[in-house]
Amino acid sequence: xxxxxxxxxxxxxxxxxxxxxxxxxxxxxxxxxxxxxxxxxxxxxxxxxxxxxxxxxxxxxxxxxxxxxxxxxxxxxxxxxxxxxxxxxxxxxxxxxxxxxxxxxxxxxxxxxxxxxxxxxxxxxxxxxxxxxxxxxxxxxxxxxxxxxxxxxxxxxxxxxxxxxxxxxxxxxxxxxxxxxxxxxxxxxxxxxxxxxxxxxxxxxxxxxxxxxxxxxxxxxxxxxxxxxxxxxxxxxxxxxxxxxxxxxxxxxxxxxxxxxxxxxxxxxxxxxxxxxxxxxxxxxxxxxxxxxxxxxxxxxxxxxxxxxxxxxxxxxxxxxxxxxxxxxxxxxxx
Numbered sequence: 494x495x496x497x498x499x500x501x502x503x504x505x506x507x508x509x510x511x512x513x514x515x516x517x518x519x520x521x522x523x524x525x526x527x528x529x530x531x532x533x534x535x536x537x538x539x540x541x542x543x544x545x546x547x548x549x550x551x552x553x554x555x556x557x558x559x560x561x562x563x564x565x566x567x568x569x570x571x572x573x574x575x576x577x578x579x580x581x582x583x584x585x586x587x588x589x590x591x592x593x594x595x596x597x598x599x600x601x602x603x604x605x606x607x608x609x610x611x612x613x614x615x616x617x618x619x620x621x622x623x624x625x626x627x628x629x630x631x632x633x634x635x636x637x638x639x640x641x642x643x644x645x646x647x648x649x650x651x652x653x654x655x656x657x658x659x660x661x662x663x664x665x666x667x668x669x670x671x672x673x674x675x676x677x678x679x680x681x682x683x684x685x686x687x688x689x690x691x692x693x694x695x696x697x698x699x700x701x702x703x704x705x706x707x708x709x710x711x712x713x714x715x716x717x718x719x720x721x722x723x724x725x726x727x728x729x730x731x732x733x734x735x736x737x738x739x740x741x742x743x744x745x746x747x748x749x750x751x752x753x754x755x756x757x758x759x760x761x762x763x764x765x766x767x768x769x770x771x772x773x774x775x776x777x778x779x780x781x782x783x784x785x786x787x788x789x790x791x792x793x794x795x796x797x798x799x800x801x802x803x804x805x806x807x808x809x810x811x812x813x814x815x816x817x818x819x820x821x822x823x824x825x826x827x828x
Contacts, residue, residue, distance in 0.1 A: 507551065507554045507555065507556035507609075508537075508549045508551055508554045508556070509549070509558070509560065509561050509569045509570055509571050510569070510570055510571070510711065510712040510714075511547050511549065511568060511569055512567070512568050512570075512714075512715045512725075513544075513546065513547075513568070514715070514717055514723070514767070515566045515567050515568035515723075515725065515767040515768060516546050516547055516566065516568040516767065517565070517566055517568070517765070517767060517793060517795050518540070518543070518546035518547065519543065519544075519546050519568075520764070520765045520766070520767055520795060521543070521764075521765065522765040522793075522795035522798060522799050523765075523795075523798050523799040524798055526565065526566075527540060528560075528563040528564065528565065529547060529560035529563065529564055529568075529569055530560075531563075532559040532560050532562070532563045533559060533560050534557065534559065534642065534643035535553045535554065535555055535557075536550075536553060537549055537550045537553035537554040537555075538550075538560055547568065547569070555609060555610070555640070555641045555642075556609040556610070556613075556641070556709070557609060557610035557612040557613070557641050557642040557643070558571060558608070558609070558610055558612040558613030558614075559610070559612040559642065559643065559646075559649070561612075561613065561615070562612055562613070562614075562615060562649060562653065565791060565792070565793035565794075565795075566725075566767035566768070566791050566793045566795070567724075567725025567726075567727055567728065567767070567768070567791055568767065570712065570725055570726055570727060571613055571709070571712070572709070572710055572711075572712050572726070573615070573617060573618065573726050573727065573730055574710075575707040575708050575709060575710075576596065576606075576608060576613070576614075576618055576707055577618060577621055577730070579594070579596065579606040579707050580594045580596065580618065580621060580622050580625070580627055580629060581621070581625060581627075583595070583606070583627065584625055584626075584627040592627070593627070593628040593629070593630065594622065594627045594628070594629050594630070595629070595630045595631075595632060595682060596608065596611070596614065596629065596630075596631055596632070597611075597631075597632040597633070597675065597679070597682075597705075598610050598611045598632070598633050598634055598639075598641070598642070598646075599641065599706060600634040600635070600639050600640070600641055600642075601632050601633055601634035601674075601675035601679070602634065602675055602679070602680055603632045603675045603679035603680060603682055604679065604680055604681060604682035604705060605632075605679075605682035605705060606705055606707050607705045607706055607707065608706065608707055608709075609641055609706070609709075610639070610641045610642035610646065611631055611633050611642070611646055611650055612642050612643075612646050612649065614631060614650055614653055615653055615727055616653050616654075616656040616657040616660060616727075616731060617657075617726075617727045617728075617730035617731045617734060618730075619653060619654055619657035619658075619668050619670055620657045620660050620661055620668060620730075620731060620734040620735075621730065621733075621734045622668050622669070622670060623657070623661045623664070623666055623667060623668030623669070623734070624661075624664070624666070624734040624735075624736040626666070626669075627669075628669040628670075628671075629668070629669065629670045629671070630670075630671045630673065631650055631670065631671065631672045631673070632673060632674070632675050632679055633646060633647055633650075633672070633673075633674055633675065634674070634675055635674075647672055647674075650672045651672060654668070654670050654672070657670075659746040660731060660734075660735070660745070660746050660747070661734075662746060663735065663739035663743045663744060663745040663746065663813065664735060664736065664737050664738070664739055665737070665739075665740075666737060712726075720769075723768045723769055723789060724768055724770075724788065724789040725768070725791065727791075728788070728789070728790075728791055729788075731747075732788050732816055735813065735816075738813065739813040742812070743812075743813060744810035744811065744812065745810060745811055745812070745813050745815075745816065746809055746810055747787060747790070747792070747809075747810070747811050747815075747816065748790075748792035748794070748807055748808070748809050749785060749787055749790040749792060749807075749808060749811065750762070750771075750785070750790075750794070750796050750797050750805040750806065750807060750808070750822070751805065751806050751807075751808045751822065752783060752804055752805055752806075752822045752823040753804050753805075753806065754804075755802045755803070755804040756781075756783070756802065756804040756823050756825065757801065757802050757804070758781050758825055759801060760773055761796075761799050761800060761801060762783070762796035762799070762800060762805060763783075765795045765796055765799045766795065766796055767791065767793060767795065768786075768789045768790070768791060769789070770785055770786045770787070770789035770790040770791075771783065771784070771785055771796060771822070772784045772785075772786070772819070778826075780824065780825065780826050781823070781824065781825040782821065782823075782824055783821070783822045783823040783824070784819045784820060784821055784822060785819065785820045785822050786819055786820075787811060787815050787816050787820055788816045788817070794807060
């Protein structure tokens with residue numbers, strides 16, 4: 494039996510997936526990045542030399558997700574499928590009004606679907622709740638003494654919610670999200686499992702209790718030869734949750750760079766872009782074409798921070814159609 498439980502434990506993971514190609518340290522962006530290490534409350538994130546820029550100590554990582562939440566480029570990520578499915582499945586049927594959904598941290602004592610820490614909640618998840626018209630309650634425990642996360646998780650949740658609401662503004666349908674501490678009555682909240690989902694929670698050789706944790710499967714390595722896989726799940730879902738579709742002329746909040754005439758045709762911006770959203774090409778006449786795949790841009794601003802002539806500038810809002818086709822950022826004819 495223990496051997497069987499040990500085998501099941503391999504199906505779960507505490508540490509997030511790390512994709513080196515997306516890491517701003519690996520991309521050698523000016524100023525680098527240490528947000529993941531600073532966010533980790535357990536010193537599980539170790540910053541190393543080029544080629545091994547981010548290491549996560551599995552013995553120290555609690556799976557709180559705070560490093561993922563602050564990563565500006567999606568280099569660190571958890572699979573969003575489980576939490577998204579949980580929120581979706583809690584809504585009413587096609588002929589019913591949307592039921593309220595909840596998501597709680599594993600330490601809160603509340604019933605219902607849970608994650609190790611609400612530090613795993615991202616803007617994409619909150620935007621999805623708005624797209625599905627599901628009122629969502631995020632229930633946290635005593636964050637000040639939590640062994641998994643950190644005292645200011647509620648503040649970080651509100652920051653994620655602010656970003657989600659900025660994205661949803663173009664749809665005219667804000668997400669209905671409440672962030673609050675657990676209450677005594679929350680212990681009786683429904684817990685919904687499939688048999689497979691329940692078994693997948695018997696991790697770490699049975700040392701953890703089955704408390705409604707959403708199944709947590711490790712993500713496979715990114716196949717960088719596939720352009721679609723270069724964009725992190727988070728940003729793919731942000732685009733997918735722009736529902737209802739923004740009306741013509743509506744401005745979508747999606748921070749990304751613009752380029753002015755001082756561009757000197759160097760390769761820095763395309764080299765540091767963590768998703769290769771910026772493409773630099775020259776045609777047969779030698780004309781420079783600098784293009785941007787806006788939907789793949791994570792808004793990390795590595796290009797802006799690294800641009801030698803400071804020819805790049807941040808723009809926060811774009812027309813929705815800009816997410817569907819490459820944009821010409823700059824064109825420079827050969828003299």
